[in-house]
Amino acid sequence: MPDYKMKFLVVDDFSTMRRIVKNILKQLGYEEIEEAEDGVNAYAKLKSGRFGFVVCDWNMPNMDGLQLLKKIRNDPELKDMPFLMITAEAEKHKVVEAIKAGVNNYIVKPFTAELLKEKMDKIFENLRK
C-alpha cells in the first residue's frame, strides 16, 4: 500500500505541466503536493519541508533537473529522496546521464496517467527491496 500522506514536490517551469502532474497525482490518491518552478526553488523547498518524493522536469532556468538531482544525491539529508524525471529529453546519452546521476525512473513527454502510475509503483517496489 502506498503512503498517501507522502508529500510530493512537482518541479517544472511550465505551470500547465505542473497542473497536469498534480492532477494525476491527486487522481492516484495523493493529497500533499507542492510545486516549484526551477531547481533553485525546488532545492530550497526540499531543505525546508518534509518531502517524500520529487517529480521533476529536466529543462528549466537557473538550475535544471539534472543539476537538482545531483545536488540532492550529494546532500546527506536528501540523498535517498525518490526522484522521477519527466522530460522531453529523449536522447539516449541524456537518459544514461540521468541514470548515472541516480534517477529512480525516467518518463519521456508526452506521457499518460497510466505510465506515471506504473512508474511510481515501480519506484516504490524497488525502494522496498
Place this chain on the structure above:
Amino acid sequence: MRNKLELIKTVDTMAGEVKMNDLHNLKEFFEKMGMDSQDQRHGILEEIISFMDALVGQDYEKANNAVHSMMKKGQDDLFKEVGKITRKIHTAINGFKEAIDPRFKEIATVDMPNVIDKLQLVIDKTEEAANKTMETVEKYILNMDDLASHIRNLEGPESSVDYLKEFKNKLENDLTGILMAQSFQDITGQIIKKVIKLVGDIEEELVRLITTFGLKIEQGVKTERTEGELISQSGVDDLLKEFGF
C-alpha cells in the same frame, strides 16, 4: 629633326633667358599658392625647368631624360593613388571580416536551421494535440442525438428529465465551443510558417555574407545535428532495465 633645331634656335637665340625666368617665376608663384615639395606639380615643374635647361644647353640626352622622368612621375602618382585606394578597400574589408562575429557562422549554419526545425515541431505538435482534442469531442457530439432520444424515453420525475435535457443542450454547446476553439492551431500555424520563411531567408543572406567575407562554411553542416540518438519511452525502459531498474 628640322622642327627640333628650329625650337632650339628659338629658345637659344631669342627668348631663352626670358622663358627660363618665366618658368622660375611660375615655380615661385606655385610655392606662394602653397605648393610644397610633395606636390605632384612641383616635381613636374622641376622637370620642365630641367628640360628647358637642357634644350638651352643643347643637351638632348638630358632633355630626353627629363621628358621620360615627367612621364614616369605621372604614372607613379597614378599607381600610388590606385595603390592607396586598394589598400583602403583591403583594410575596410578586413575590418568588416573581423567585425563579423565568429558566432555568426554558428548562428547561420546551426542555430537558425535548428530554430526552423523547432518551429516546425511546434506546428506539428499543436496540430496533433488539436486533432486529438477534436477527435474526442466529435465522438460525443456525434452521439448527442442518441442521447436526446434516450432522454425522451425516460419516464422519471419531470424535473430530472428537464435537468437532463438542459444538461445535454449545455454540453452540446460547450463541446461545439471546444471544437471551434481548436481553430487556434490553424491561425498560430500560419504565423509560425511565416516566421519560418523569414528565418530561412535571413539564414540564406547570412550564409552569403559570411561566404563573401571568407569565413568558410562547411557543406553539409545544415543537415547535421549535434543531438544524439533519440529514444522512445520503451527505449528508456530498456535502458533502465540494463542498469538494473
